[in-house]
Amino acid sequence: MMVLCVVKLLSREVAKACSGDSEVLGLDFDLTAGELRHLVAHSSVLVTSRFHAMISGLATSTPTVVVGWSHKYKEVLDDFGLSALGLDSSALREPSAIADIVTNVLASKDEMSQQISAALPAVKIRSLRNFSAIAEAAAR
Secondary structure (H helix, E strand, O other), rough: OOEEEEEEOOHHHHHHOOOOOOOOOEEOOOOHHHHHHHHHHOEEEEEEOOOOHHHHHOOOOEEEEEEEEOHHHHHHHOOOOOHHEEEEHHHHHHHHHHHHHHHHEEEEHHHHHHHHHHHHHHHHHHHHHHHHHHHHHHHH
């Protein structure tokens, strides 16, 4: 089991609070999209504050906890029935609460992965429609 924390400004504190846990890997450097996707796919849960890391988590059916600052994170997570895993940056005031959420996610990670996998095809279809709309607008 591995918990992956993709660390940038907001999640640095979360990774620090979990640094004593050998199952938690905090990354504080840039990765290519492929490197990130590979690590995420082999994780039990992803904790991130980065939008593209969240997308990698969901695309690989990895349960994903997001500590963000924008409504867009929860909107994306809601497409998978997981908006409760989208936390406002104020959650960093209580790192133990984030750790509790991660513990709960780990306890149901298989069910959450299946939930994400089940929702993924419909999300991809909606995404493709966006590209079609952009192509049509650009052709005008």
